[in-house]
Structure formats: structure tokens, C-alpha cells
Amino acid sequence: MDFDLTQEQRLIVDTARQFATDAVAPGARDRDRSGQFPDELVRRLGELGFFALPFDEEWGGAHDTLSYALAVEEVTRADAALGITFAAHVSLGCFPFYAFGSAAQKERWLAPALRGEILIAFGLTEPDAGSDAGATRTRAHRDSNGEWVLDGSKMWITNGTRAAVLAVTARTQPGERGHGISALVLPADTPGFTAQPIHGKMGLRSSDTASLSFDGCRLPEDSLLGEEGRGFPQFLQTLDGGRISIGAMGVGIAQACLDASLAYAQQRRQFGQSISKFQAIQFKLADMARDVELARLAVLRAAWLKDQGRPFTREAAIGKLYASEAAVASALQAIQVHGGYGYVDDFPVERYLRDAKLLEIGEGTSEIQRLVIARQLGC
Amino acid sequence: MNMLVLLKQTFDTDTKIVLKDGRISEDGVTMVINPYDEYALEQAIRLKEAGGGTVTVVCAGPARSEEALRKALAMGADEAVLIDPPADGDEYTLARVLAAACKARPFDLVLGGNLSVDNGASQVAIRVAHELGIPYVGAATKVEVNGGSVRVERDAEGDVEVITAAAPLLITAQQGLAEPRLPSLPGIMKAKKKPITKQTPADLGVDAPARTEVVDLKAADSSRQTKMLAGTAAEQATQLVRLLREEAKVV
Numbered sequence: 001m002d003f004d005l006t007q008e009q010r011l012i013v014d015t016a017r018q019f020a021t022d023a024v025a026p027g028a029r030d031r032d033r034s035g036q037f038p039d040e041l042v043r044r045l046g047e048l049g050f051f052a053l054p055f056d057e058e059w060g061g062a063h064d065t066l067s068y069a070l071a072v073e074e075v076t077r078a079d080a081a082l083g084i085t086f087a088a089h090v091s092l093g094c095f096p097f098y099a100f101g102s103a104a105q106k107e108r109w110l111a112p113a114l115r116g117e118i119l120i121a122f123g124l125t126e127p128d129a130g131s132d133a134g135a136t137r138t139r140a141h142r143d144s145n146g147e148w149v150l151d152g153s154k155m156w157i158t159n160g161t162r163a164a165v166l167a168v169t170a171r172t173q174p175g176e177r178g179h180g181i182s183a184l185v186l187p188a189d190t191p192g193f194t195a196q197p198i199h200g201k202m203g204l205r206s207s208d209t210a211s212l213s214f215d216g217c218r219l220p221e222d223s224l225l226g227e228e229g230r231g232f233p234q235f236l237q238t239l240d241g242g243r244i245s246i247g248a249m250g251v252g253i254a255q256a257c258l259d260a261s262l263a264y265a266q267q268r269r270q271f272g273q274s275i276s277k278f279q280a281i282q283f284k285l286a287d288m289a290r291d292v293e294l295a296r297l298a299v300l301r302a303a304w305l306k307d308q309g310r311p312f313t314r315e316a317a318i319g320k321l322y323a324s325e326a327a328v329a330s331a332l333q334a335i336q337v338h339g340g341y342g343y344v345d346d347f348p349v350e351r352y353l354r355d356a357k358l359l360e361i362g363e364g365t366s367e368i369q370r371l372v373i374a375r376q377l378g379c
Numbered sequence: 380m381n382m383l384v385l386l387k388q389t390f391d392t393d394t395k396i397v398l399k400d401g402r403i404s405e406d407g408v409t410m411v412i413n414p415y416d417e418y419a420l421e422q423a424i425r426l427k428e429a430g431g432g433t434v435t436v437v438c439a440g441p442a443r444s445e446e447a448l449r450k451a452l453a454m455g456a457d458e459a460v461l462i463d464p465p466a467d468g469d470e471y472t473l474a475r476v477l478a479a480a481c482k483a484r485p486f487d488l489v490l491g492g493n494l495s496v497d498n499g500a501s502q503v504a505i506r507v508a509h510e511l512g513i514p515y516v517g518a519a520t521k522v523e524v525n526g527g528s529v530r531v532e533r534d535a536e537g538d539v540e541v542i543t544a545a546a547p548l549l550i551t552a553q554q555g556l557a558e559p560r561l562p563s564l565p566g567i568m569k570a571k572k573k574p575i576t577k578q579t580p581a582d583l584g585v586d587a588p589a590r591t592e593v594v595d596l597k598a599a600d601s602s603r604q605t606k607m608l609a610g611t612a613a614e615q616a617t618q619l620v621r622l623l624r625e626e627a628k629v630v
Contacts, residue, residue, distance in 0.1 A: 007445070007446055007449050008449075008567050008568070008570075008571060010446065011446075011449065011450055011453055011562060011567050011570075012564065012567060014450075015561045015562055015563075015567075018561060019561055047563065048561060048563045048564060049563045049564025049565050049566075050564060052564060053564060057568060060564065060565055060568075061564070062564060062567075062568060
């Protein structure tokens with residue numbers, strides 16, 4: 001076993017950390033308050049080449065999910081809203097184009113997406129098809145001249161109003177559950193397509209979350225992404241990879257909780273000494289450190305398996321489940337360490353809790369992760 | 380223009396220095412490119428991007444320095460030279476070694492940092508210029524190249540001094556000369572394939588024993604005491620003067 005990073009991986013992580021510290025962290029609170037989408041930061045992440053990290057060198061990448069996970073962690077540590085924008089664009093948006101797209105689709109959409117010139121969103125979840133993704137109601141059929149006609153709606157779509165193009169799942173053949181679902185490429189300027197921002201989110205406020213509707217959207221014949229009827233296994237594969245990035249976000253938030261709590265505990269004095277000298281506080285910090293360490297190992301192992309081309313479904317689910325729960329638990333404890341100061345947004349820890357909660361819900365709830373793990377155990 | 384950049388790997392500036400057995404411990408320390416050298420490197424890369432040429436990074440340091448060189452290559456340098464210095468060398472030794480490495484290749488400009496943030500001796504670059512027999516301009520805040528002529532603005536204790544000189548010359552970077560870029564992923568991937576030449580002083584024909592000796596190393600006393608003063612402003616001022624005289628013994 002070798003737990004050391006390569007020179008390239010260390011350079012990538014150092015770059016991500018420096019970018020996060022210098023460019024991302026300073027505006028994080030203001031963006032959380034205003035909900036202002038971080039266009040400039042997204043553009044700079046693209047310029048740094050970070051969107052290509054998990055993909056082959058042919059696409060400007062490093063074929064390195066491990067350093068991608070570490071980069072997502074570093075960005076999230078500074079601002080989870082930028083973290084999810086990054087993670088969703090790469091793992092959910094770019095990945096299906098990379099894995100299932102035709103040469104023409106890759107050239108037209110993936111190349112600019114990896115350079116950060118456009119965002120790609122993934123339209124899977126529907127108002128009535130969340131955990132039960134097989135219940136997809138959005139439909140597409142071919143008309144007499146071979147064009148696709150898409151009707152339906154999607155919900156909770158990250159980068160939905162910002163994306164230049166979307167991969168949308170729709171039922172294209174009659175079938176039960178996962179059968180007969182396909183993915184289609186939908187340019188955002190297609191007539192009949194609308195994306196509405198969802199307001200009032202608890203956290204991740206400067207990220208873009210949208211509801212989508214498709215009203216007779218006409219798409220060219222070559223709009224299938226991957227094979228017809230293979231949409232269900234394709235998105236399961238996409239979600240497996242996405243879970244690594246959500247796990248990485250959990251590690252980033254938990255680490256941020258530990259950093260903030262340790263700094264505060266060392267500086268805050270009560271009863272004549274630094275509160276970091278009290279065991280009640282020390283135990284909270286120790287628990288956070290344990291959670292960060294274990295969550296990071298679990299997530300990176302899943303990333304490593306993916307890079308080796310080996311099965312990683314179980315490990316990605318474990319990493320996502322553990323890291324997201326660790327982030328929520330750490331954020332609650334971080335607020336407790338800060339006392340009253342933790343309850344207002346002068347300190348970042350209340351934001352960490354609001355942001356972390358989404359990680360137990362998005363890209364498969366904690367309950368779905370447990371189901372995935374149980375199935376992998378053979379239940 | 381062919382440029383050489385003298386580069387040293389140093390402790391991250393946030394590092395708490397720990398002495399162990401009379402030496403500075405490197406355990407668990409984050410290492411970075413000496414920030415002044417990084418300004419010099421960025422300046423060289425910008426000159427190359429604007430006017431062509433090559434950037435070669437030259438480093439005399441332990442094997443761990445390879446990481447700093449890899450970053451320099453990822454930022455845009457073309458190649459690197461890493462020389463394993465004698466363990467008991469001093470600034471004189473390093474300057475002789477670096478100068479020998481510089482002489483072994485064509486150059487128009489040598490750039491380095493004004494000082495290193497660890498030892499802070501400001502010795503090596505100026506000694507290299509001496510060994511090479513070329514002009515030296517220290518603490519540059521702006522560098523412009525016009526053909527074979529170089530115009531340098533330098534920080535003269537807060538004033539700006541403007542100097543022009545013909546290449547070849549050696550320039551050291553003042554803080555902020557050129558804000559270093561972050562290496563991009565394509566840069567990092569390209570750097571994998573760029574050469575790092577490893578040499579020893581013997582390869583360069585240099586035998587330059589130290590001329591100085593470190594006799595002792597002590598940690599600076601950084602213990603701080605806080606005392607809160609109470610009362611009216613006048614009372615606090617009286618107390619402060621008394622404490623400065625009687626306890627701190629500074630007035």
C-alpha cells in the first residue's frame with residue numbers, strides 16, 4: 001500500500017488549495033448571503049484545467065479521479081456552493097458525454113465544457129422520480145422525419161439554468177422501471193425548453209439549482225447520448241462516479257469544520273484559559289479529526305479503484321454515505337464549539353451545516369446509499 | 380533571450396521553526412519555492428512568452444527540491460538542473476556551484492530572488508554574478524527587455540531607481556516583481572516530460588569548501604506576555620510607562 005501522492009497529484013492539490021484560499025474563500029460568505037453565482041471562479045477553474053482531471057490526457061486531463069476528488073475537497077473546504085457546481089459539472093455533466101457520447105457530441109460539447117467555456121447539466125431527477133429514478137415520466141418519441149420530440153419535466157437540477165447543454169433522461173420505449181429509458185442531448189436554446197431557478201434553499205445558495213420543463217422540444221435525429229434504451233445503466237454508472245465527488249465534498253466540509261473549530265477553540269478563553277484545554281472541547285475536535293481522516297480514506301479508495309478500472313460501486317456508496325454524515329455531524333459539533341458565535345454567519349460554521357445537509361440528500365440519499373451497499377453485500 | 384533562474388526550495392512562510400539536536404527540523408514541514416525566486420521565475424516565463432527564448436531553472440539543494448523544480452516546469456520553465464550541494468557548504472560554496480552550472484549553458488539573463496525567506500542572507504545571487512563576471516541589479520520591481528538591452532526598475536529603499544544594462548546580467552526580484560501564476564493541469568502534465576538534469580559539484584569541476592562556519596543555532600525567544608491595563612487613559616499611560624521601564628526595561 002502506498003498512501004503517498006505522486007508529484008503531479010501534490011502539485012494539483014497545492015494548486016487547488018492555493019486557488020481556494022486566495023480566490024474562493026474570501027467571497028464565500030458574501031455569495032452565501034447574496035446567492036450570486038460564481039461565474040468568474042467557474043471560468044478560472046476551467047482555465048486551470050481542473051474540469052478535465054478525471055478524463056484522459058487526450059482531453060487535457062490526467063485520468064486521475066483521485067486528484068479530482070482532492071481538488072473538489074479543497075474547493076469545497078472554501079466554498080461548498082462552488083464545490084457542487086464543480087462536482088456536478090464534471091461528474092454528472094461532462095462524464096456522460098465523455099463515456100457515452102459520439103465523436104461529434106464530444107467535439108461540440110465536451111471540449112468547451114472541459115475548458116470551462118460552457119457548463120453541462122444532467123437532467124435525471126423528476127418531481128415524482130427522485131430515489132425512484134426508474135419512474136421517469138419524461139418522454140421522447142421520434143416523429144415521421146426522425147426528429148426526437150421531448151416532453152416532461154425535471155427537478156433539482158444543478159447548473160440547470162446556467163448550462164449550455166443538458167443530458168436529459170427520458171422514456172423512449174414502452175417499458176417497466178429502468179427499461180426503455182434513454183439519454184438525449186438538449187441544447188439550452190432549444191425552443192420549448194425552460195429552466196427556472198429554485199429559490200429558498202437551506203444551503204449551497206450561490207449554486208444554481210433549477211426545475212426544467214420540456215414542451216415539445218424538437219431535437220435532431222443524432223441527439224441520443226449513448227445507446228437507445230440504455231439510459232438507466234448509463235446513469236447508474238454516472239451516479240457511481242458522482243458519489244465520489246459528493247464524498248469529497250463531505251471531506252472538504254468536515255475538514256473546514258475542524259479547521260474553524262480548532263482555530264476558535266485555541267483563541268477563545270473561558271475560565272481563565274483557552275477552551276481547547278477542556279476535554280469537552282478536545283473530544284469534539286478529536287471526533288472531527290477522526291471523521292475527516294476516515295472519510296478521506298474511504299473516498300480516495302473509491303477514486304483509486306475507479307482509476308484502476310475496477311468495480312467501485314460499493315466503495316463509492318460507503319465513501320459518500322460516511323463523508324456526508326461526517327460533514328453534518330462535524331458541522332453540528334463545530335457550531336457547539338463556537339457557542340453563540342456559531343449561530344450567526346460572522347463565523348462560517350452555520351453555513352457548513354446548511355451546506356452539508358444537502359450531501360445526505362443529493363446524488364442518492366443516505367438511505368439509498370445503504371440500499372446500494374446492502375445490495376453489494378448480496379442482500 | 381535565454382534565461383536562467385536560480386531557485387531554492389524553502390519552508391512555507393507560515394511554518395513554525397523547530398530546533399532538534401541543534402538543527403532545524405524538517406519533519407512535517409510544507410516546502411515551497413522561495414517566494415522571491417518564484418517572482419523571478421514568473422518574470423522569466425513572461426519574458427519568454429513575450430519575446431521567445433528559453434527558461435532553465437538551476438537549483439543547488441537536496442533531493443526534495445525536485446518537487447519545487449517540477450512546479451517551476453509546470454508553470455512554464457523548459458528544463459531544470461538540480462545539483463546536490465556539499466552538506467557542509469556555505470553561500471560561497473553554493474555560488475561557485477551555481478555559477479559553474481550557469482557557465483555550462485548559454486544565457487543572456489540570470490534571474491533570482493532578492494533573498495531566501497529561510498536564511499535571508501542575500502548572498503548567493505550577488506556572488507553568482509561576481510563568479511560569472513556580469514553586472515548585478517538587485518531588488519527589481521520591473522524588468523523590460525529591448526533587444527540586447529535590459530531596463531530595470533529597482534526598489535532603492537522605497538525610491539525607484541531606473542537602470543539600463545546590456546545583457547548578460549543578473550537581476551534579483553523584489554517582492555511583487557511578477558505575481559506568480561498557478562500551474563494549470565496541462566502545465567502539470569507537460570512538466571512530467573520535461574527534463575531535470577541531476578549533477579554533482581564534481582560533475583561541474585567545483586571544489587569550494589565553505590569559508591564560514593555555523594557555530595550555533597538558537598530559536599528566537601518569542602514568548603509573549605499580555606497584561607491588561609485598567610483605569611482612565613491617564614492612569615493607563617502612567618502604568619504603561621512604569622511597566623516599560625521597570626518590567627520590560629526598554630525605556
